[in-house]
Amino acid sequence: MLINADFSRRVVVVPRQYEWVASPQGGVERVMLDRVGMEKARATSIVRYAPESSFPRHQHPGGEEILVLSGTFSEDGMHYAAGWYLRNPSGSNHQPSSGEGAVIFVKLQQMRPDEQDPVRIDTRAAQSWQNQADREVCPLFSNEAEQTSLQRLALGEALFAEPVDGAELLVLSGNVVADGESYERGSWMRLPAGQYPGIVAATHGTTLYLKIARLGEMPEEA
Template sequence: MLINADFTRPAVLAPHEYQWVASPQTGVDRVMLDRVGAEKARATSIVRYAPNSYFPSHLHPGGEEILVLSGTFSDEVADYPVGWYLRNPPGSSHRPYSVEGTTIFVKLQQMPAREQHHVRINTRYPSNWHRQGSRELCPLFADDSEQVSLQRLGTNELLYDELLNGFELLVLEGSVMADRQSCERGAWLRMPAGQHLDVVGGQQGATVYLKTGHPAHPEVEA
């Protein structure tokens, strides 16, 4: 299965364009944002767990990145309410479930084998945010190939003014204007390296998930 699989092209999905698809597990549905492969794929998705739904214990050979968008996501280790950011490295396993129901942003099989550490960050803790110039920033992960953060943009504040080495963005609160097109909460954008897109905070500002220096690790895709 190939969905937005050409990483040399921009990709944009607005919330009203979401197409929820049932997963193999009852009570778990997903919106496929990009995907290369069948059920076990290199994939970026928004996943929705109904109350009291779960996935059986399974491995993540290429790692897993999660941002909890609503409700509470759980595994055998802990409960993670809305705002938690998780990274499970290649080779890790877990049994995810949700008692109350949850919606999460998930990236699968996109980590290099050298990444070996679990990451757990509660982005709702004020101490995890700091000011960088005029902007508030919550760093989530950084290495030589990618940087991940949450960022708060003011009204008409420019997200970046240089040519980035590719970026991926999910609007978490408020809205952004991308080349004069309004992108509301839940909108997802992916831009390849070498292409520019003017992104500014909307009328009420915005909080966004931002990944730069991606969108893919060649050693994982291979």
């Protein structure tokens, strides 16, 4: 299965374009944003858990990255409310579920094999944020292959000051304008290498998930 699999092209998915597809597990649906492979795939998705839904325990070759967007996501007896960021490294396993229901942003099979440390960050906590170049930033993960963070922009502030090797963003609150088009909360954008001075915040305090990386490259051992 190939969905938005040409990483040399710019891709945008807005909430009105969401197509919810049932997963193999009852009560769990996903919007496939990009995908290379079948059920076990290199994939980026928005996943919706109905109340009292769960998956059986399973392993994640290539790792799993999660940002909880709403509700409460649970795994192995731990509960993560909206705003929690999780990285489960390559070869890890878990049993995910949700008692009240949840919506999460998920990336699968996109971590390097040498990444072995799990990550748990509560992005709602004030201490998770810092000022970087006059912008509020919540660092999530960084190595020589990727830089992932949450970013808060002031009204009219451009997201990128310099060219990027590739980038991916999800609007978490507020609104951004890109080349005259407006993108609301829930809009996802994947960008190939280039310059993007036209992506700016349309409201004060717009918050974005941002990954800067060569997104079409499969992870390799360092």
